[in-house]
Amino acid sequence: xxxxxxxxxxxxxxxxxxxxxxxxxxxxxxxxxxxxxxxxxxxxxxxxxxxxxxxxxxxxxxxxxxxxxxxxxxxxxxxxxxxxxxxxxxxxxxxxxxxxxxxxxxxxxxxxxxxxxxxxxxxxxxxxxxxxxxxxxxxxxxxxxxxxxxxxxxxxxxxxxxxxxxxxxxxxxxxxxxxxxxxxxxxxxxxxxxxxxxxxxxxxxxxxxxxxxxxxxxxxxxxxxxxxxxxxxxxxxxxxxxxxxxxxxxxxxxxxxxxxxxxxxxxxxxxxxxxxxxxxxxxxxxxxxxxxxxxxxxxxxxxxxxxxxxxxxxxxxxxxxxxxxxxxxxxxxxxxxxxxxxxxxxxxxxxxxxxxxxxxxxxxxxxx
Ligand SMILES: C[S@@+](CC[C@H](N)C(=O)[O-])C[C@H]1O[C@@H](n2cnc3c(N)ncnc32)[C@H](O)[C@@H]1O
Ligand SMILES: [Zn+2]
Numbered sequence: 001x002x003x004x005x006x007x008x009x010x011x012x013x014x015x016x017x018x019x020x021x022x023x024x025x026x027x028x029x030x031x032x033x034x035x036x037x038x039x040x041x042x043x044x045x046x047x048x049x050x051x052x053x054x055x056x057x058x059x060x061x062x063x064x065x066x067x068x069x070x071x072x073x074x075x076x077x078x079x080x081x082x083x084x085x086x087x088x089x090x091x092x093x094x095x096x097x098x099x100x101x102x103x104x105x106x107x108x109x110x111x112x113x114x115x116x117x118x119x120x121x122x123x124x125x126x127x128x129x130x131x132x133x134x135x136x137x138x139x140x141x142x143x144x145x146x147x148x149x150x151x152x153x154x155x156x157x158x159x160x161x162x163x164x165x166x167x168x169x170x171x172x173x174x175x176x177x178x179x180x181x182x183x184x185x186x187x188x189x190x191x192x193x194x195x196x197x198x199x200x201x202x203x204x205x206x207x208x209x210x211x212x213x214x215x216x217x218x219x220x221x222x223x224x225x226x227x228x229x230x231x232x233x234x235x236x237x238x239x240x241x242x243x244x245x246x247x248x249x250x251x252x253x254x255x256x257x258x259x260x261x262x263x264x265x266x267x268x269x270x271x272x273x274x275x276x277x278x279x280x281x282x283x284x285x286x287x288x289x290x291x292x293x294x295x296x297x298x299x300x301x302x303x304x305x306x307x308x309x310x311x312x313x314x315x316x317x318x319x320x321x322x323x324x325x326x327x328x329x330x331x332x333x334x335x336x337x338x339x340x341x342x343x344x345x346x347x348x349x350x351x352x353x354x355x356x357x358x359x360x361x362x363x364x365x366x367x368x
Contacts, residue, residue: 001026005094008034009041011064012094015087023123027087028058036211039302040119040144041065042280043202043213046273047142049073049117055106055129056122060088060099063119067097078102078109110136121146127164130190139218143198145187148209153179167261173240173323176205176349178260183210185264188226197222202277203268204309205349212268229266233317234259240324241360242317252360267313274310278303308348315355318347319363330367341366 002017006029016026044052044066050073054063057077067075077088077099085103092099102109110118110132118133118141120126126145133143147153152160155171155178162168165186172178184200191198191214198214199222234257235242236250243251244265250257281303312318325332332352338344342363344356356363 008037008061009065010068011061011091013059013061013091014094015059027084028123029061032208035206035301036146036209037062037065039277039305040211041069042277042302043142043144044117045069046276046280047117049115049141051113051115051138052076052117052119053078053110053113053115053136054119054121055110056120057088058084060091062121063088063099064091064095064097066117066119067092067099068095075099076102076109076113076115078104078106080105107132114138116141117144118142119144123148125149125164127186127190130187134191134194134196137196137216139196139216141216142201142213143187143216144211144213145183146209146211147183150179150205150208150210153182153210155179167263170235170258170260171237172235172242172317173320173327174317174349174353177317177347178263180205180210180212180268180349181263181265184212184214184268185230185262187212187214188223188230188264191216192220192223192227195220195223197226199226199270200266200268201270201273202309204305226264226266229264230262231265232259232262233265238327239360240319240327244316265317269309269313271310271313274306277306278310281306305348308346311345312347312355315345315357318349318353318355319360320350320353321363321367322352324360324363325367328364330364333367338366 003014004017005014015029018025052066052075054077057063057079060077063075063077079085082103089101106129114136116138120129126147137143153169154175155169158168165182167182187198197217201213201215203212231244232246234247236257238255239253241250241252321332342356342358344354347353347355
């Protein structure tokens, strides 16, 4: 096996040379997830958890990055693949970082110990690990969850979404937000079974994954407060009309609507926490009027993502202007103009999306 040494931020990694990224790789290392690891490192730095579990460690990069910034915390790296775990061990030595390495099935490990921060970053769906995480996480701790099964969550396979997450997904013009909210809904319900509240402090979407961070609080009352923010949602696939609650007929074009089962419609990030992240990365906390498009350098990109996520809270689900134009035979207008007319904000979900409290009729009028 040919090996290479690479560097991610301050961490050196010895990994096999691989032709392409597959689940069958000897040691799974995805450079595209560096963005998420940068962001997660900042979040961990703010939260300062005493005992951290990188439950699916692969090369060890994630847990080693956490260990490098929190010297007083206990960090456990785990992977069920024995070959992979040897790489994680060597990489810990390479960086002279003291971590504990475990080689167990994820569900088994978390049921044996308690943690203040559990990072769930498996292949595909994280749903199979949420029950044990609920039993292992300490009150006041945080659970970070990645889901890469974006297609079923966003509407391409409604029944897979129903099976895994308890809600049928639907193709809409805001499918990325539905996907994220289905995942959050499943997490909230899962923790609620144990009278725990999974309070989303930060959540976001990127091209091939969703990531959510939930702070865990004790009490049926706190869990219920989140459950009260669940609602049915009606959507017309012909014109893009939508309404919270059950409405069988579209109030815009009169056709039959599609119904999304009860889904979490509350905030998916805390504004205060977003400001803390911005402060930590040295970004300005002023509200940017128009944000630059995706920037490669992750430092800049992270702050624009955080600002968008922060500023789109307390708005209904986004409208995708291009998709609405297609459905209703309209011509798109410049974003700056629409944002002003609709008193809207940009959304991190889509470059052609808008968050606004106006309704479909107002939006279509602003396009005339
Ligand atoms: C997506 S990779 C993790 C990537 C890593 N967190 C990072 O940021 O580079 C998923 C890893 O989970 C491991 N894995 C899959 N199922 C597991 C299970 N049930 N318990 C523990 N590890 C598991 C695989 O061996 C693989 O190394
Ligand atoms: Zn309609």
